[in-house]
Amino acid sequence: MTNKNPDILVIGAGIIGASCAYYLARDGARVTVIDSGGPGGVATPASFAWINASWGNPQPYFRLRREAMAEWRRLAVALPNLRISFSGGLCWDLGPDDMDAYLRDHGAWGYGIRRVNRSEAARLEPRLADPPAAAVYVAEEGAVEPRAAALNLLSAAERQGARVVAGTAVRGLILRGDRVEGALTDGGEIHADEVLLAAGAASPGIAATAGVTLPLTTPPGLLVSSRPHERLLNGLVMAPDLHMRQTAEGRIVAGADFGGSNPQTDADATARAVFAMLQSMLAGGARLEMEGHSTGYRPTPVDGFPVIGRPKDRSGLYIAVMHSGITLAPAIGRFAAEELLRGRRDRLLAPYGPARFSP
């Protein structure tokens, strides 16, 4: 692209759209963000929001996640009001062989991971009722208050001239030949040099209006939240039956794992069971009171990896849809801006283009 200051329409004001808007506006684009709801996202506020490059992923994806973790640290300097903490993660939700492999592989890849025994686990998290005999600890992991972070990024984008239009739905993309030229919205047509689609779970329907296939699953994830309480957790805890963390305001957020529990047929009953588990795992946990629970739908491409880049045979359109969007958001925003404004696609994105679904 020769135009260094293109008009870019970002569809979706969750953490991904907000981050893309921030980096694009920072780097000179004229940005409009449009969202059918209020700013801050749909999956985003329902997220556990663990920032990690933890076990279970191949090395290329590990490297993208690790770069995103580094970008969160840079962002925390640029935007000091981001509510982010790198409080470390204590993890023992895997068997002994998998734990050995995790320590070996991620250690070799440069992750700041180490094995801890029961007494060190108890020192790290003194309120655990039954500290594990063996666990791994990663000091560089953290969490962010996800909706607040998205709002913060949008405000920073607005300070750079971006416009945020809330409460206006996109009905479809405007396609002329092979080129996407904008979007048809409830408020009329919006034309742009580029459209960046970051509408989370709603993205496949919007992409389809330009003939683009985006296979996505949206598994539900239920998380419980306590009322604010004095500090019981220092960092993130990933135990076999429960993942939990304490927010800046003192709420403990927990689910069967970070992706949340399956709400089953009775979400209230599931939430009560998760909360009882949480209480049993912490000394003093009986004093915790449940504030509520939420069920979010995790925008998860069918192969589990992010979709980021231009679809096959369509110019003017760029897609950014993924799970682990909290971890990945700042890297995705920076890389999207580099690609859209300078034509450079970062090598870390190589496996993740949407064209992999259009052979």
Ligand SMILES: Cc1cc2nc3c(=O)[nH]c(=O)nc-3n(C[C@H](O)[C@H](O)[C@H](O)COP(=O)(O)OP(=O)(O)OC[C@H]3O[C@@H](n4cnc5c(N)ncnc54)[C@H](O)[C@@H]3O)c2cc1C
């Ligand atoms: C229970 C749960 C736990 C999770 N845990 C983690 C975790 O620990 N770590 C991690 O990294 N990730 C986690 N995730 C995943 C992460 O939250 C998501 O990947 C991320 O929030 C996706 O952000 P998004 O901006 O793409 O989507 P969203 O936040 O859903 O935002 C999309 C936006 O698009 C808007 N939109 C939709 N349709 C239209 C339309 N037609 N027109 C205009 N706007 C539209 C919506 O209103 C919404 O604001 C979790 C998710 C859930 C649900």
